[in-house]
Amino acid sequence: GAGVSQSPSNKVTEKGKDVELRCDPISGHTALYWYRQSLGQGLEFLIYFQGNSAPDKSGLPSDRFSAERTGGSVSTLTIQRTQQEDSAVYLCASSLDEGYQETQYFGPGTRLLVL
Amino acid sequence: RKEVEQDPGPFNVPEGATVAFNCTYSNSASQSFFWYRQDCRKEPKLLMSVYSSGNEDGRFTAQLNRASQYISLLIRDSKLSDSATYLCVVNMRSGNTPLVFGKGTRLSVIA
Numbered sequence A: 001g002a003g004v005s006q007s008p009s010n011k012v013t014e015k016g017k018d019v020e021l022r023c024d025p026i027s028g029h030t031a032l033y034w035y036r037q038s039l040g041q042g043l044e045f046l047i048y049f050q051g052n053s054a055p056d057k058s059g060l061p062s063d064r065f066s067a068e069r070t071g072g073s074v075s076t077l078t079i080q081r082t083q084q085e086d087s088a089v090y091l092c093a094s095s096l097d098e099g100y101q102e103t104q105y106f107g108p109g110t111r112l113l114v115l
Numbered sequence B: 001r002k003e004v005e006q007d008p009g010p011f012n013v014p015e016g017a018t019v020a021f022n023c024t025y026s027n028s029a030s031q032s033f034f035w036y037r038q039d040c041r042k043e044p045k046l047l048m049s050v051y052s053s054g055n056e057d058g059r060f061t062a063q064l065n066r067a068s069q070y071i072s073l074l075i076r077d078s079k080l081s082d083s084a085t086y087l088c089v090v091n092m093r094s095g096n097t098p099l100v101f102g103k104g105t106r107l108s109v110i111a
Helices: none
Strands: A005-007 A010-013 A019-024 A031-037 A043-050 A065-069 A075-079 A088-095 A110-114 B004-006 B011-014 B019-025 B032-038 B044-050 B055-057 B060-065 B070-075 B084-091 B105-110
Touching: A005 A088, A010 A019, A019 A110, A031 A075, A043 A065, A043 A075, A075 A088, B004 B084, B011 B019, B019 B084, B019 B105, B032 B060, B032 B070, B044 B055, B044 B060, B070 B084
Parallel strands: A010 A110, B011 B105
Antiparallel strands: A005 A019, A019 A075, A031 A043, A031 A088, A065 A075, A088 A110, B004 B019, B019 B070, B032 B044, B032 B084, B055 B060, B060 B070, B084 B105
């Protein structure tokens, strides 16, 4: 079956521009996560959606970052006024809404480069 | 103390060797534990969950020591295809919640 998909796979932008990154989770998965991985660093949690609950935004690094999840499926991560330190791989993951089964399935990521 | 700490490596081992990775976590209330594998320029993928009693999957053995807040992964009879970065991952709460990832330990298996 189809896994988590993300688009674009690569994005090069100029400092100060806005970017939108898209994530299509696995069908039927109610939990969706965004992480960021900078070069040589571990994965950093950004934001988490679970069903119809209010999202957990505790990982967003600044108010330039926001995310939406429409219809409980597709999610968009928006970075406004991009800075060079935003350059990283942005990974999306999804999981089933079952407390004991916490496996998160990751998409291939979007590589963002801010010049 | 960082939430999840791992030896970054790299571990360079010959084929057939046994190699062990360690990981410590800071939150004693952590609920569940995992090892993920990440190949170069690829996304992380679940390798195995770590259970309190320890668990084995083929050549891979994972162990958890809650008292010492320590997790280990043992790989026996290393294959070239085992070369990757191994991420220690902790769920600080129960249910579907964001995971906390270590920075990973890089393994290179050499012919």
